[in-house]
Amino acid sequence: GAVVSQHPSWVICKSGTSVKIECRSLDFQATTMFWYRQFPKQSLMLMATSNEGSKATYEQGVEKDKFLINHASLTLSTLTVTSAHPEDSSFYICSAGTGGNGYTFGSGTRLTVV
Amino acid sequence: KNEVEQSPQNLTAQEGEFITINCSYSVGISALHWLQQHPGGGIVSLFMLSSGKKKHGRLIATINIQEKHSSLHITASHPRDSAVYICAVSVNRDDKIIFGKGTRLHILP
Numbered sequence: 001g002a003v004v005s006q007h008p009s010w011v012i013c014k015s016g017t018s019v020k021i022e023c024r025s026l027d028f029q030a031t032t033m034f035w036y037r038q039f040p041k042q043s044l045m046l047m048a049t050s051n052e053g054s055k056a057t058y059e060q061g062v063e064k065d066k067f068l069i070n071h072a073s074l075t076l077s078t079l080t081v082t083s084a085h086p087e088d089s090s091f092y093i094c095s096a097g098t099g100g101n102g103y104t105f106g107s108g109t110r111l112t113v114v
Numbered sequence: 115k116n117e118v119e120q121s122p123q124n125l126t127a128q129e130g131e132f133i134t135i136n137c138s139y140s141v142g143i144s145a146l147h148w149l150q151q152h153p154g155g156g157i158v159s160l161f162m163l164s165s166g167k168k169k170h171g172r173l174i175a176t177i178n179i180q181e182k183h184s185s186l187h188i189t190a191s192h193p194r195d196s197a198v199y200i201c202a203v204s205v206n207r208d209d210k211i212i213f214g215k216g217t218r219l220h221i222l223p
Binding site: 034036042043044045046049093095103104105106107108 | 145147149157158159162200202204210211213214215216
């Protein structure tokens with residue numbers, strides 16, 4: 001079955017630094033990847049939609065200059081949290097797919113900014 | 115009203131009990147997902163289904179497209195099943211996924 005690898009599974013970084021999270025489809029090509037985040041005790045919320053080779057579409061309220069998304073190939077999308085602050089501490093998860101064949105979730109990344 | 119509603123929000127049961135978690139949605143979907151989230155946050159995708167029923171080990175997921183309802187069942191529950199179970203739907207119009215708020219399940223030994 002389709003497998004999505006998300007890395008790292010957890011990361012701790014200092015305030016002001018940048019963190020990159022990778023989402024990789026291992027055995028299929030993903031034309032679309034979605035990035036979500038989950039604050040404590042809340043639902044997962046969509047941050048942005050990433051289509052291979054084009055700019056990501058961000059949801060309202062998500063700063064595109066802070067959360068940089070790159071989907072340079074059909075198997076890899078990255079989310080970079082720039083100049084991270086403690087309030088960015090959250091659980092980030094991606095899903096990847098090709099629309100008609102459904103979407104597969106990564107296992108998520110827990111980011112803690114100290 | 116949320117487009118994806120789960121019930122119950124919290125559930126505590128004794129080991130061995132049969133567990134049912136329900137999910138109702140109000141949008142047109144191409145697929146419904148059941149996810150399991152452990153305390154550390156890690157997500158495991160349990161099922162993706164668009165019709166009928168799927169079974170994997172002690173887990174069973176059903177969906178009724180006409181009634182816009184899905185259920186996740188756990189047979190012979192075990193303390194290691196304790197987790198948050200999340201229902202999510204892939205929306206027909208744009209493939210985006212809408213998540214339910216989750217059901218926190220606690221199985222007592």
